Amino acid sequence: MRSAAGLAQALRPRVMRLARRLRQMQDDSLDLNPNQLSAMAVLLNSGDQLMGELAAQEKVQPPSMTRIVHGLEARGYVARRSDPQDHRRCLVTLTDAGRQVLLANRRRRDEWLAIRIAKLEPADREVLRQAIGVLERLNQG
Amino acid sequence: MRSAAGLAQALRPRVMRLARRLRQMQDDSLDLNPNQLSAMAVLLNSGDQLMGELAAQEKVQPPSMTRIVHGLEARGYVARRSDPQDHRRCLVTLTDAGRQVLLANRRRRDEWLAIRIAKLEPADREVLRQAIGVLERLNQG
DNA sequence: CTTGATATTTAGCATTGCTAACTAGTACGC
DNA sequence: GCGTACTAGTTAGCAATGCTAAATATCAAG
16 A cells, blocks of 8 residues: 555545644634634734735635634734835734734644654654655645 | 654644645535535445434534535435434435445545655655554544 | 423524625826 | 726625524333
8 A cells, every 4th residue: 555546545534634633622712713813823924914915825805804803903913004105005913912822822732732642652753753744745746 | 853742843734734735625516515525424434324423423513414414415415214213313324326426526635635645755655654554543542 | 191301403693704895095197 | 187997905795504592203101
């Protein structure tokens, strides 16, 4: 079972299942939905963004991003200001409070996975370490 | 970076991203939503189910499963009959048409992944082959 | 045969995505 | 300059889909 097709058949359900469980971890006890969390992650990783850029990156339509950002703004996790060069544009910035909430949440999810990884054999961890690069190439290709 | 925490931090985003792309693949040109597809997968893997069992397995409330199954029944992908022993109960069965659609869809998604896997180096494929078992243990643990 | 429990469905609400239409700001040709 | 066309974002309203509460149908026990 080293053919690409065979590997795909075996890998897909396992990746999907792990992702589903990781996703379930993030909802508890946080008044942010997955979209809001995801938009904040873009701001953390790529810095301030225009509404349109955010919508494009998150693959939602502009009106949907308006709603998502409104929720974040109401909670004080992002701030908005109009672009001084072009007043049609609207720049969205992650606030310190937003950054803290996001990092805390990310840490919590990573912990859940880390605990499970810690229970594996050392050889299994070595496989995972190598898999990081492979997954990266798989996602980019 | 061999610690469980470090591995978790590196792996989580890559697994989530791959899963997101795999999920996006499945919607095109099929009149079934992810819930319906997932319910059919349960029927394929575990055989006929009661409405309640199906709802529990899919972690949705019974009324939601009613709606999901109605859609599948209207398309002829599942059949329902009341349990001969207990007429309150309702058994749901995958039809042949349903099985074919499900398998065709699964094949299509696997193909997308297989094409990407085929572009990797042989050494990378070997890592993936080993990762299958590791992921399995990670999901079970 | 009546009372209470169980499986499922129906009714109606909240959330969230979308498209279409609107508002505000910019840019270009005359 | 000024009107026309374009662009960024928002508002309005629809469709899909999750939920809870209440209704329906069936079973089980005294």
